[in-house]
Amino acid sequence: MIAYTVLLLFCIGIFSSIKVGVKVDKVLAFVTFASLFLVFANFCDGMLDAAEHSFSFMWNTSSGRDLKFEIISNPYNYALVMPCFLITLLGCLHSVLFRAEERKSAYSSLLILNLTALIILITSNNFVQLISALFIVDILALFMIKDIKAAQPYMLLNMVADMVLFSVLALINSRVDSLDIKEILRYRQIGFHADFAALAGLTAIFTKLGFAVFQVGNMALKDIRFHRMQNVLLLSSPMAALILLLKLNMLWRISDYFNIYADIACYVTLVWAFIGSITVNNFQAKVIYWQTAFWALMVELLRFYGFAWIPNFTYLLIEMYVFISALYLLYFYNNRCRNVSQMMRLRLTHKKRLASVAFVLLLTAAAMANTLTQMYNQENYRCIWLFAGLFSVSTATVIGQVFFYQGKRYSGVQHDISFKWGVFLELIALCCCLLYRAQWKNPALWAVPAVFALLCACPLLWKTAYFYKVRYWQRGDVLNRIYLVIIKSFRLCGRVFWLLIDRLFLDKVILGTAVGASHICLRTFRKIHTKPLFGGVVIVLVMIGLLWYSYLAGGGYNG
Amino acid sequence: MADLLLLLLVLPLLGGLFVMTAQKNENNAFNAALFALASSIAVVLRLLSGVVHLPAESGAEYTYSWLHSSHIELGFGADVLSLILLFGVYLSILIGMIGLSPHQRRSKSMLLLILAFVWNITGLFLARDVLSFYLFFAGMVVPVFMLVGLFGNVKKGSTLYLYFALNFVGTLLFLIATIVIYRHHLGNIGMAELAAAKMPYRIALVLWMAMSLAFLSRLPIWPCHYWLSLVCTGSKNPVVYIITNLLPLTGLLGFMRFWEQTVPESMDAFVPVIDLIGVMTMLFVAFIGVSFREFLPKLFSYSAVYYLLFLLAIVLLPAEYEKNVAYSLFIFVIVNAALTVLELDAESAAEGEEYTSRGILAYMPKLARLFTFFVLVAVGLPISSMFWNNFVVISALFRENFAIGIGVMMAITLIATSLAYELFMMRNLPHTFVTENEIEDISEKKTGFFLVLIVLLFLSFFNPLWFVF
Known part of the structure; x- marks a missing residue:
């Protein structure tokens, strides 16, 4: 159990x-x-x-x-x-x-x-258990990240996404009056703001997965320790989001816009991740882009499979884990150097290590090719081709640059980094397990690693290293900066509200008028006491006013 | 058991007597006040355990009549709702007192005023008739005004007077409502009987308007939020801040007690006005909260947003949701008080250092952990019963009105994100804030006290009344 x-x-x-x-x-x-x-x-x-x-x-x-x-x-x-x-x-x-x-x-x-x-x-x-577990995963992610600066955008964005999901589930609960997830079917029949619920919920899921436009949270992880980043990307909020995508699939399907929205989000993310992964210098940022592209592929494939979890999805996740672990080895052998421009020409000093990583990467490529060809069909072929193409080109570009391209070496590189036999054997064993079920006659099984190796050795692709020197480009993803703009605009809005309404209108106008009026009254009363003539006139006027009022109150002329 | 109600009212007065007669050494008066509060908590818990087990047919409440005459009969009663809120209020004042500095603890007059406020708020929560409610509603203005004026560090005198004037006008309006009821019924009337009373439309209108405005004057609804914010955020004294921030609770209680009884059906057309102003103020205050760079103004914005959420819940939702509101409010007042004390502790530790308290939590690991927990509870994560009860309340708001639900959620998200952002800023050590001085972390005693609170909040996630046996 x-x-x-x-x-x-x-x-x-x-x-x-x-x-x-x-x-x-x-x-x-x-x-x-x-x-x-x-x-x-x-x-x-x-x-x-x-x-x-x-x-x-x-x-x-x-x-x-x-x-x-x-x-x-x-x-x-x-x-x-x-x-x-x-x-x-x-x-x-x-x-x-x-x-x-x-x-x-x-x-x-x-x-x-x-x-x-x-x-x-x-x-x-039920909804409450679902959202509670989601919040707990996010809180634990805070501890897993263990870096306040990186955790800030990650947590804030995830929190907003969680709040949106909270609202969506509260909205559904308000209609069906039940916490049972299956009751979404009944909500479908009632259909109260169904498009809003589906699309808002889906946007929250995409935010948690770090899709294009919402990638700032995940991108902030580029400065934390590699293994922590790897585990957060694969086990924390994005994984929770994938599970939610599956569990609430009935909700997404309510909206007619679901397919087109998911398509646009996934394809834009794939292309954006491709551009980011080949142009950004930070190695961990590249890994995050690849992982994001992978999540986009998973979402598309799950959609085409009607949100049924077949074993191939499990294989894909494990293959991705093996792939990032191989990259971790590469990073580790480079003395944890984060910039690709400083990692280049590994072959000069670390031949044995280079061969081990290359071998694992080729095996992973074969395993991924095998899984994807098994999932390939008439509906999802575009998505698989796009992912396979972009993913192969971008990873091969970076691996080629690290292995062969002539660049400046990281000055702190160590030559005596121990060979990680344990991890190497573990990854080989995993790849073998994944390939065990492969059909050996499948041409993709051989073609993809071969193409991957050829792309790695293609000097034309290495030229993209030019972008590593462009300071403006390396300052951060353009969409990352939107995050700061949004925060600033909210602050500005608040400040303007406070100045205009609280300070100017309430404090200066209303309060000022009240205080001014009270001063006039005080001055008048003081004058009444100190200046007999003025006081007499005022009193007489008040008396006349009172008499007139009593006359009117008594019925006036008619009375 | 009903005699305990009388004891509950007498305890703060007795505490006051001990404070007055305490010898002039460092802690005598403070200990007496603390003991009075602690014993009040014990009595409330005893009453709560009795009320919970009362059969529903009996109304599940204790009543005690203390004055009999032909026209005026004053009585007290206690149900789960009032007792749980009273428990929350006592706890939050206790938290504030624990947060007082040794120098502040020596002030007898402050302790006396605190106990006077406690007495008034106890009476208000236990009042079961209109006149009793009015007496305590009006009575608490004096100690609050004196506390804020003497110990609240309000920079502008005019702010203080206007704040007092606002509360005073509210009290006057409620007096008009009380007189109208007295005139119409030739005597005092129980709050429960008010529903059955038939009134002409005009009288009902005057009554409803006067009462609503009186209660709204206590709540941080626009434009009243401005004066409340000026008085609250200027204070460096935790008890004063907490007590000032508890005052809106009295407005909410007024709506809880009177809303169902006084609002005639023909007045339904006015209800959307309150809803609209409520939601707009929530969004407005949330935006202002985002714009501030200090934690205390953000905390005030947070409390304003939540008070208005509860107001909307009371005004819009049926009475069956009152329990959810009460459970949520119970956690809310405690968390608010705890965050105030911890923030003022951090601020006082940062005093004399460069710039603000940003980054200070990096030097105070114990305080940082406590602070993080309370902020996470405040933003509504599933660590306390507030999470589940808010879910129920917000669901019901969505059922009533989709636009209000969206507005409420936007404001809550905005203010929760703002609080979380500030938490990160307080934990993140900026380059400019490097100190070589040793910053003293929160004391062991205080840590222990806050850990007990954390247990209380966390267990409420599974059962909001777990402490009632």
């Missing part, structure tokens, strides 16, 4: 977050990984005979309606949990193998707790 897995994961997560000394920490990180592996084995065992089970308890009954916490085990949920679990497991393994964290066990704990939240999200059946 998945509930059992959740409980175990939660316990392991809490256990591994215990603060210990440096030496014990290494042991604890290994123990955490081992126990996670055992839970994974248990999970796989459960997956084989996955019958429908439900674990639930009453979460909150205080508000006149029952709010249930539910963990539903069924083959679909098992299949959806599988890639998240596997990637988390690999993340914990990397945490053990690399010396990237001061507290490895604490980081593993974060990954495990994040997985727990993702499973709660996957298995939820």
